[in-house]
Amino acid sequence: MTTAVTISLNVNGERVEASVLPRLNLADFLRDHLKLTGTHVGCEHGVCGACTVRVNGDIVRSCLLLAVQMHHATVETIEGLSDSGEIADLQSAFRERNALQCGFCTPGMLMAAQDLLKQSPCPDREQIREHLSGNYCRCTGYQAIIDAIETTARARTGRLP
Amino acid sequence: MTSTQANPETLSALDRPNSYIGKTVPRPNLDRLMQGRGLYVSDMELPRMAHVVFLRSPHAHAKINGIDASAAKQMPGVIAVVSGKELSTVITPWVGVLSHLKGLKSAPQSAIAVDRVCWQGEAVAAVVAISRALAEDAAELVSVDYEELDAVTDMRTALDPATAVIHVSLGDNLAFERNHDAGAVDQAFAESDEVVEAEFVFGRHTGVTLEPRAVVADWNAAEARLTIYQGTQAPHMVQNIAAVHLGLKESQVRVVCKDVGGSFGIKVHIYADEMATYALSKLLRRPVKFVADRVESFNTDIHARDHRCKGKIGVKRDGTITAFEIDDLTGIGPYSMYPRTSAIEANQVVNLVGGPYVTRNYRARARVVFQNKNVMCQYRAVGHPIACSVTEGLVDLAAMKIGMDPIEIRRRNLIADDAYPCASPSGLRFEQLSHHAALAKLVKMMDYDALRAEQTALRAKNIHRGIGIASFIEVTNPSAAFYGVGGAKISSQDGVAVRLDAQGSVICQTSITEQGQGSESLTAQIVGSVLGVSMDRVRVILGDTDNTPYGGGTWASRGAGIGGEAALQATKVLRNNILDVAAAVLQSTPGELDIVNNGVVDAVDGTPRIDLSELARIVYFRPDTLPPGIQPEFMATRHFVPREYPFAFTNGVQGSWLEIDTDTGFVKLLKHWVVEDCGTIINPQLVDEQIRGGVVQGLGAALFEKCVYDERGQLTNANMADYLVPMSGEMPDIDVGHVVSPTLESELGAKGAGEAGTAGAAAAVTNAVNDALRPFGTIITEIPLTPQVILTALGRI
Numbered sequence: 001m002t003t004a005v006t007i008s009l010n011v012n013g014e015r016v017e018a019s020v021l022p023r024l025n026l027a028d029f030l031r032d033h034l035k036l037t038g039t040h041v042g043c044e045h046g047v048c049g050a051c052t053v054r055v056n057g058d059i060v061r062s063c064l065l066l067a068v069q070m071h072h073a074t075v076e077t078i079e080g081l082s083d084s085g086e087i088a089d090l091q092s093a094f095r096e097r098n099a100l101q102c103g104f105c106t107p108g109m110l111m112a113a114q115d116l117l118k119q120s121p122c123p124d125r126e127q128i129r130e131h132l133s134g135n136y137c138r139c140t141g142y143q144a145i146i147d148a149i150e151t152t153a154r155a156r157t158g159r160l161p
Numbered sequence: 162m163t164s165t166q167a168n169p170e171t172l173s174a175l176d177r178p179n180s181y182i183g184k185t186v187p188r189p190n191l192d193r194l195m196q197g198r199g200l201y202v203s204d205m206e207l208p209r210m211a212h213v214v215f216l217r218s219p220h221a222h223a224k225i226n227g228i229d230a231s232a233a234k235q236m237p238g239v240i241a242v243v244s245g246k247e248l249s250t251v252i253t254p255w256v257g258v259l260s261h262l263k264g265l266k267s268a269p270q271s272a273i274a275v276d277r278v279c280w281q282g283e284a285v286a287a288v289v290a291i292s293r294a295l296a297e298d299a300a301e302l303v304s305v306d307y308e309e310l311d312a313v314t315d316m317r318t319a320l321d322p323a324t325a326v327i328h329v330s331l332g333d334n335l336a337f338e339r340n341h342d343a344g345a346v347d348q349a350f351a352e353s354d355e356v357v358e359a360e361f362v363f364g365r366h367t368g369v370t371l372e373p374r375a376v377v378a379d380w381n382a383a384e385a386r387l388t389i390y391q392g393t394q395a396p397h398m399v400q401n402i403a404a405v406h407l408g409l410k411e412s413q414v415r416v417v418c419k420d421v422g423g424s425f426g427i428k429v430h431i432y433a434d435e436m437a438t439y440a441l442s443k444l445l446r447r448p449v450k451f452v453a454d455r456v457e458s459f460n461t462d463i464h465a466r467d468h469r470c471k472g473k474i475g476v477k478r479d480g481t482i483t484a485f486e487i488d489d490l491t492g493i494g495p496y497s498m499y500p501r502t503s504a505i506e507a508n509q510v511v512n513l514v515g516g517p518y519v520t521r522n523y524r525a526r527a528r529v530v531f532q533n534k535n536v537m538c539q540y541r542a543v544g545h546p547i548a549c550s551v552t553e554g555l556v557d558l559a560a561m562k563i564g565m566d567p568i569e570i571r572r573r574n575l576i577a578d579d580a581y582p583c584a585s586p587s588g589l590r591f592e593q594l595s596h597h598a599a600l601a602k603l604v605k606m607m608d609y610d611a612l613r614a615e616q617t618a619l620r621a622k623n624i625h626r627g628i629g630i631a632s633f634i635e636v637t638n639p640s641a642a643f644y645g646v647g648g649a650k651i652s653s654q655d656g657v658a659v660r661l662d663a664q665g666s667v668i669c670q671t672s673i674t675e676q677g678q679g680s681e682s683l684t685a686q687i688v689g690s691v692l693g694v695s696m697d698r699v700r701v702i703l704g705d706t707d708n709t710p711y712g713g714g715t716w717a718s719r720g721a722g723i724g725g726e727a728a729l730q731a732t733k734v735l736r737n738n739i740l741d742v743a744a745a746v747l748q749s750t751p752g753e754l755d756i757v758n759n760g761v762v763d764a765v766d767g768t769p770r771i772d773l774s775e776l777a778r779i780v781y782f783r784p785d786t787l788p789p790g791i792q793p794e795f796m797a798t799r800h801f802v803p804r805e806y807p808f809a810f811t812n813g814v815q816g817s818w819l820e821i822d823t824d825t826g827f828v829k830l831l832k833h834w835v836v837e838d839c840g841t842i843i844n845p846q847l848v849d850e851q852i853r854g855g856v857v858q859g860l861g862a863a864l865f866e867k868c869v870y871d872e873r874g875q876l877t878n879a880n881m882a883d884y885l886v887p888m889s890g891e892m893p894d895i896d897v898g899h900v901v902s903p904t905l906e907s908e909l910g911a912k913g914a915g916e917a918g919t920a921g922a923a924a925a926v927t928n929a930v931n932d933a934l935r936p937f938g939t940i941i942t943e944i945p946l947t948p949q950v951i952l953t954a955l956g957r958i
Contacts, residue, residue: 023294037204038197040422042371043455047881050371078197091195095187098846101677101854103194104371104422110195125894133890136881138371138423139677141857141918142889144850 012080049135052108078107101139202375218278221874245273257497259647267497279495282460316492344522349484353475364867365467372422378442395714418704459879465540484522509544523586545920627933631924637913642807654802656710665774672712673724693756718913734797813837826948841910855918
């Protein structure tokens with residue numbers, strides 16, 4: 001298992017061909033090989049959520065997946081979601097509410113929040129808190145993040161704050 | 162023209178038109194972080210950069226008989242395997258003591274252990290390779306011959322004659338002891354109607370910054386200069402320490418601090434492995450990167466708290482508190498940390514116990530002992546949660562004993578709001594606090610009486626809810642009294658340079674640092690307000706010893722109060738300089754002019770006179786058109802340090818409302834309130850978020866966080882799955898209110914707000930838990946309040 005494997009995948013809309021060792025995880029592949037450093041590594045064992053990315057439409061912990069598993073997959077990172085404008089309103093709400101301090105958890109937090117809002121357009125605060133329970137933040141105490149997501153949900157569904 | 166308006170210079174920055182001070186404005190440059198385009202040290206790469214992995218001791222205490230790295234050195238991609246002895250040719254050891262902490266002792270500590278390891282996780286060798294993965298592979302091939310030694314793990318027996326002495330040259334395991342005796346304690350207890358005692362136990366926990374510690378050290382042999390990229394709160398301190406121990410001049414060391422993924426005091430220290438990384442870069446003449454993995458973080462990031470504190474309070478039937486007495490014991494690991502030392506927390510406990518209250522009778526002893534566990538040192542709200550939990554726990558026990566409501570006993574004993582300036586029994590000087598105003602506000606915000614009624618009603622239904630109150634004081638804006646007087650080269654002053662550039666934009670360099678608190682924002686708010694320019698014109702540069710004034714950085718709740726005042730004063734000078742030139746150009750006088758909305762205007766009626774960009778164009782490109790003799794100075798620098806008070810104390814009070822499931826022992830936090838007084842509020846949103854974040858770290862300590870060591874000194878939960886931190890699902894909403902008592906030490910009037918939340922959260926929760934458990938006749942004085950602790954107290958397990 002020390003021979004490099006060729007993989008072909010789509011990352012943020014770009015076709016990527018790469019030769020990777022079987023042991024390389026997706027987070028390290030994104031960060032070290034593709035220089036997509038917005039995907040952060042906080043715990044390297046699937047607990048903190050800082051490395052959350054979207055694979056084939058679902059959010060995953062990129063530290064728990066191997067790069068070789070990404071053959072023919074579509075991977076979206078925070079850089080992709082930012083450039084496409086998909087989460088511009090969410091990012092704006094985070095800015096207005098100061099829903100980030102050091103910012104290290106924020107890419108993963110935004111990924112998880114967007115996932116929730118796609119599944120459930122009108123979540124209440126308890127549902128938001130529950131959905132984010134796999135994403136640690138050590139700075140904010142979470143309340144500002146919950147507020148920002150709640151504000152975005154209301155705006156997207158045309159409800160007044 | 163005669164101006165009837167007051168000279169703008171007599172207006173404070175708060176009063177100026179279009180001031181940003183006191184307003185919620187979004188922090189600049191958040192998009193970078195939200196788009197994943199920040200630059201954390203863990204993201205950095207440099208040409209020829211190598212990666213270091215440290216081989217760490219599996220034993221808490223062992224002799225190193227030999228290291229065989231021959232197989233590792235043969236691996237392709239491995240650049241070097243370096244032992245502690247080999248590295249000692251490049252970097253000297255250190256001893257973490259300060260002269261003002263009398264009697265504090267510690268032993269020399271090396272960047273990598275030489276001959277002996279003293280805690281599980283201490284580095285024994287550095288493996289440097291072209292990638293981290295290869296370095297980790299090679300580390301597995303290094304064999305170390307250890308001879309295990311007796312490990313000292315229990316702080317309670319560390320001073321027993323039968324216990325092994327960790328550093329023989331020190332004579333015993335006592336690092337530091339402080340005794341304090343004020344007033345007439347024995348007499349006060351004798352005259353009390355009731356005396357209550359308890360032992361308070363605090364779990365050892367740690368900061369868990371989401372980005373682990375990271376450093377890239379780049380020794381350029383041709384320049385004879387070391388550039389250190391590090392997520393640090395105190396760049397100039399790192400510069401000094403690196404230079405001292407590598408035998409360099411400070412001018413040969415540059416420290417650059419980009420984005421930092423959480424700090425909380427974890428990143429205000431200098432760790433042995435970071436020192437080793439600097440030294441390895443010098444030794445190998447190339448950039449070397451170290452990023453701790455999560456297991457290493459748990460084993461080597463400083464731990465904190467881990468106190469056992471016996472407390473005693475005397476009270477009269479009318480609620481008068483007569484005296485406090487404490488006996489505090491804490492274990493700090495095998496070395497006092499460098500350069501801030503590991504005696505500060507216990508020292509703070511002695512300083513702070515009883516601090517909010519009137520009584521002058523106070524006796525304290527604190528002992529700090531060595532053990533074979535990871536090092537302990539300053540973490541957010543140093544000592545405050547211990548002192549607050551002990552004090553507020555005792556006050557509640559006293560209230561319970563005499564049958565008085567917790568609010569009422571505090572009303573009768575908190576220092577009156579009109580009693581200032583005054584001093585605490587431990588000699589702390591208070592300029593102006595507002596305990597009673599804060600308590601009154603909290604009672605209103607909580608709707609205290611309604612909560613009590615709800616509690617009573619629910620008890621009848623076998624639902625057990627509790628209310629906990631905790632008043633606190635917080636040390637902020639420290640002067641040289643903290644470190645400088647003890648000989649540490651840690652600056653207590655900060656500097657700001659501010660300049661107007663050619664297109665009328667403003668560049669501001671400050672020595673405070675940013676780890677997400679909002680240092681950049683508050684600086685831009687102050688500069689923009691005082692100068693009269695919009696914030697988007699102000700660019701703030703921080704975290705670079707080559708490119709900022711010299712200063713302390715951001716820690717101990719000092720950034721806004723000290724760095725903010727330096728920004729205010731520097732900007733006032735720049736403003737005057739600009740108005741001098743504008744007056745010359747406009748054939749007016751500075752007193753007749755003002756700067757508003759990026760332009761010079763008539764002070765009397767706001768008529769626009771000249772845009773700053775136009776003035777800057779003339780100054781920089783057509784100075785030949787200025788009147789004779791004018792030499793414009795569009796850059797100004799000012800430094801600030803508090804001189805009157807050693808610390809600007811703040812105060813506040815927290816309230817907790819929670820429910821206990823007496824079958825499972827789980828605590829559900831329903832709501833949390835904080836009222837605090839940090840003086841002038843520069844940005845209400847940033848202050849509130851500092852409070853909330855701080856509270857949640859305190860709630861972590863109260864309910865979840867604990868580094869669990871076994872009797873052999875093995876950390877048994879060194880990963881994020883087993884070491885629990887607060888998650889969004891279990892945290893309550895937190896309401897924050899303010900009382901504003903500006904400090905008169907500075908024009909700005911700001912005190913710190915970064916640690917107030919952490920200071921009192923655990924005390925409020927513990928008091929609420931005991932309030933909820935009152936029908937069961939049990940008292941808990943131990944955190945974290947895990948289900949096991951609660952069920953044990955209830956006799957269920």
